[in-house]
Amino acid sequence: MKQTEILVVGAGPAGLTAGIYAARSGHKALVLEKSFAGGQMALTSEVENYPGFSEPVSGMLLAQTMEQQAIRFGCDVLNAEATGITAAPAGFEVATTAGPVAAATVIVCSGVKPKLLGVPGEKELSGRGVSYCAVCDGPLFKGREVAVIGGGDSAIDEALYLSNIVARVHIIHRRDEFRACPFAQQRLRERANVTYHLSCVVESVNGTQRVESITVKNLKDASTFVLPLGGAFIYVGWLPNTAWCSSLLALDESGNIKADDRLCTSVPGVFAAGDVRNTPLRQVATAVGDGALAAISAHDFLIGKR
Numbered sequence: 223m224k225q226t227e228i229l230v231v232g233a234g235p236a237g238l239t240a241g242i243y244a245a246r247s248g249h250k251a252l253v254l255e256k257s258f259a260g261g262q263m264a265l266t267s268e269v270e271n272y273p274g275f276s277e278p279v280s281g282m283l284l285a286q287t288m289e290q291q292a293i294r295f296g297c298d299v300l301n302a303e304a305t306g307i308t309a310a311p312a313g314f315e316v317a318t319t320a321g322p323v324a325a326a327t328v329i330v331c332s333g334v335k336p337k338l339l340g341v342p343g344e345k346e347l348s349g350r351g352v353s354y355c356a357v358c359d360g361p362l363f364k365g366r367e368v369a370v371i372g373g374g375d376s377a378i379d380e381a382l383y384l385s386n387i388v389a390r391v392h393i394i395h396r397r398d399e400f401r402a403c404p405f406a407q408q409r410l411r412e413r414a415n416v417t418y419h420l421s422c423v424v425e426s427v428n429g430t431q432r433v434e435s436i437t438v439k440n441l442k443d444a445s446t447f448v449l450p451l452g453g454a455f456i457y458v459g460w461l462p463n464t465a466w467c468s469s470l471l472a473l474d475e476s477g478n479i480k481a482d483d484r485l486c487t488s489v490p491g492v493f494a495a496g497d498v499r500n501t502p503l504r505q506v507a508t509a510v511g512d513g514a515l516a517a518i519s520a521h522d523f524l525i526g527k528r
């Protein structure tokens with residue numbers, strides 16, 4: 223069985239930073255990643271609010287650089303998915319798709335996944351015009367009309383990205399005002415090919431083989447209308463990736479892992495960092511800060527144990 227002192231689950235910015243700090247503290251550190259290094263950050267075309275870059279930087283470039291930095295300090299990165307966790311005499315045993323891993327401490331950095339809108343047609347047309355990632359799928363809609371559903375930072379950032387590619391972006395938002403950062407909102411307002419549908423919700427995504435239109439309801443007068451378009455990009459919230467560890471760790475009412483100000487969870491020796499925990503801000507800068515603190519907390523735990 224693979225053994226490590228600090229096992230980090232998830233190689234987003236939180237997990238890669240935890241790997242850097244864990245390895246630099248002299249520990250045997252292993253980062254598990256089920257898909258690709260960088261997590262949500264790697265899917266962001268331009269990160270413009272991460273300090274240290276006066277110009278926007280590609281999320282993929284940041285991801286590759288963070289991974290190389292972790293590896294340079296001796297951290298191992300393993301492509302495998304964590305599927306379960308149990309307490310063991312010398313710490314924890316994490317079940318993974320590459321076999322079990324024994325670890326003295328575990329740092330959970332498994333991030334979040336997009337929440338579904340939950341309307342007819344969404345699941346059926348997912349991957350056939352319904353998307354949760356503009357950077358991944360936006361270029362497929364070059365010259366066409368698309369909708370972005372949501373009003374937070376992700377929705378506005380992705381609408382900005384799409385407006386460079388597609389003919390027109392329709393923003394559908396259930397409120398009158400956006401939650402997104404005012405600076406990004408202002409940049410979007412300057413784009414001529416964006417149409418706003420405020421106080422509106424999507425009732426259904428329509429199409430046989432691919433998305434052909436969406437049906438929208440205006441919440442103010444209860445009227446409905448059909449918007450013909452080729453794609454619907456959905457950003458209505460996030461669900462923490464905790465299925466593999468929720469039997470061991472305490473979660474809050476929204477399903478986030480409960481962690482204190484040292485990022486200790488309800489189980490001594492398990493820490494949580496980044497988007498997956500009860501955090502008030504889900505950003506690269508906060509994920510990175512969390513990763514550093516969680517690794518140092520894990521280090522202190524190991525020192526105290528010795």
Ligand SMILES: Cc1cc2nc3c(=O)[nH]c(=O)nc-3n(C[C@H](O)[C@H](O)[C@H](O)COP(=O)(O)OP(=O)(O)OC[C@H]3O[C@@H](n4cnc5c(N)ncnc54)[C@H](O)[C@@H]3O)c2cc1C
Nearest residue numbers: 232234235236256261262263304333496497504505506509
């Ligand atoms: C569209 C969009 C745009 C954004 N734009 C910005 C921006 O401009 N600036 C900014 O600061 N932030 C931005 N963010 C937010 C930022 O990307 C996240 O806050 C940040 O990536 C969170 O980092 P994390 O490491 O906690 O989680 P994630 O980045 O989500 O990484 C979690 C990783 O864990 C892996 N994982 C999950 N479950 C398992 C498992 N069981 N086993 C193994 N691996 C697992 C996932 O594959 C993933 O790689 C954006 C987010 C989105 C979605």
